[in-house]
Amino acid sequence: MNRSLFTVRQFLSLRRSVSFSAVCCQVMTNPEDISKLYRELSLFPSLGRADVGPVITSQYGGKYSNIYTEWSQRDLERNENVKFCRQYIVFHDDKSVVYSGPSGNCTEIKGELLSKDSPSGEMKAVVRECTVKGEDKQFLEIWSKNIKMKSINLTALKKHGKVYEDEQFGCLVWSHSETHLLYVAERKRPKAESFFQTESPESSSIGDEEESMKVDKKEAVKGEQFAFYEDWGETLVNKSCPVLCVLDIEGNNVSVLEGVPEHISPGQAFWAPGDTGVVFVGWWHEPFRLGLKYCPNRRSSLFYVDLTGGKCEQLSSGTSAVCSPRLSPDRCRIVYLECAVYGPHMQCSRLCMYDWYTKKTSVVVDVVKRPGEDGFAGIYSSQLSPQCWSADSQRVLIACPQRSRKDLLVVDINTGSITSLTSNSSIGNWCLLNIERDLMVVSCSSPNSPPCLRVGFLPASGSQEEVVWVTLEESQCQSDIDWKILTFTPPPEQDNSQYPGLNFEALLLKPKEVKEGVKLPLIVTPHGGPHSVIVADWLLSSSVLCRMGFAILLVNYRGSIGYGQDSILSLPGNVGTQDVQDVQFAVESILKNGEFDNEKVAIVGGSHGGFLACHLIGQYPGFYKACVVRNPVTNMASMIGCTDIPDWCMFEAGFDYSTDCLPDPAVWEQMLNKSPIKHIKQVKTPVLFTLGEDDKRVPTKQGIEYYRALKALNVPARLLWYPGNNHSLSKVDAESDGFMNIALWMIQHLYQ
16 A cells, blocks of 8 residues: 555556557656646646725725735645735726736735634734644734734633634634624533543642643543544544634633534524624534535524523524525625435525514525526535625625536525526636625636636626626636537436436546547546536646546536436436446447547546446446546445445435434345445456545545455556545645556556
């Protein structure tokens, strides 16, 4: 299980095996050239956040706003993702941008977990983590203009555990009066000690430390050292019992809000109108927690806790799953997303609205079974933008997949009508970073264009005007990459009788310039999920492979989000057949045009995409000449007892899930029959495995089980093991090392 690149002997063997390739193909084969290309394309940063400052009137009468942005970039030398900020200035007349440009250069951000400007823009709050005398500590800082007014050592206060910085629970919110700050942290746990604990000589220290140790000693609980605390699964390790915390800025006092029910985990909180209390999403964590990351279908509700009496009121039904509550600028309405509990992890959501003063809830946009004549396919998102309301509090902006694109949609809350601001654009992926006083800040990208930063004003309600987008930060278009979206209609024998007439799509990337007479090798990539989608976005690995000379087919088979709820519901119970047939049908369809080499087709997939890759090499022996799988599902029956999403195993196999029952032998048999391991004896394709040691979603034993079976059958197999990495293998060293090994594996087995 060696993580390193090929040895010198393997490298020389590889060069001999592909030395003829320059004559008969145009694929880059030299590892040094490949790593140089990867390094070049990995320099393009991604946008994560944008804040719009208050409108300022200059001495000449012109209006302008400052735009603060945060970016992330891979630093291969430091082996980390580096976060940096840059600011821009936008002159405008409240309807259009007059002038814009950067104000200063980039500055790296260090130690910041969370930060937020106050509503007036006069102050800024920062939660920072740093090491003091060898210990990790968290501080809450209050800045005013160029002065750090306060720096509160949250660790020393011992009111709670670590502050949550994740998108699932985390928040940092100023009260409307700018006197208090709201955030989420882990509940304080009593100090645990052994039954045989004795007082150490070091306990004779003096002053505050002595007093603190006395308090800890008094609160210590014997026998709790090794008590199990269940967390919220993949990427939420050590996040178990969140609590709502409030800082009184003037008094420097931190308090943990009371009144939240014991069976509820709170998060995504904000101040209610008038600062009378706090609105939050609460997730049921009894009888046990299920993985939350990429799973917005967990039972949850909207709650309000009063600051004075501590009374907690439930604002939504409690029988569904909710997320992303957003308060309107006039502080009268809250919109949020709602979907069914259990079932598909990602599904079509309702956009709901709660009126703060009438206490009534309405559905603004309902679930869409199939796209209508207007093409609207429904809302698919686990998070709304932090700011998504128009200035008049009458419209909501949502960026979400619409088939194989991600478009920016405007929803009228009174009529429920939907207008797309970007459907006619040649850009494939639009993300709303912020909207403030109708000034929109977006990130947009395509398979041949890394993310760029744009701003534009939202047209007035009822206006037929199109948005005039102004670019603040241009990206470097990769003109040698061509891409398009293909549509496929399954043959009649593969149509789903319960959900007939569904089609699906795939993204095809290929080099723009191809030597005459050369047929391109093809790498097929189905997405994971299975209820997710690959939109026409910038993807580093696909871009590098395409620049190397490969064609890439990214398949959004039936069951993908963005195509209507019927498409999603057509797949559960049919995994291993319908999704497999869709991928194979797409591949065979494009091979018919003679543009690609039928003898040089490879399959790559992660998670459920790995599930499909293993199915395809088993159900179509010898068709794929190379295979790479990242943390693949290989045996649903053996996975159910060790994953953070046991409901996935049952539901995708075609069974309802509940926490109070275990599957009977017939259910286990069905899960096994739908798993790739069933077809293992037919496999001939060499397989490369990349596994993350800390994966809680698809535990590593899934990949190891399949790897060992291949070794027993003498099928070429290699396994890369990445410590400290979870399901996504997104750490810089794992991602870069994995890519190089994947590229060389493809070359070795497609051209040997």
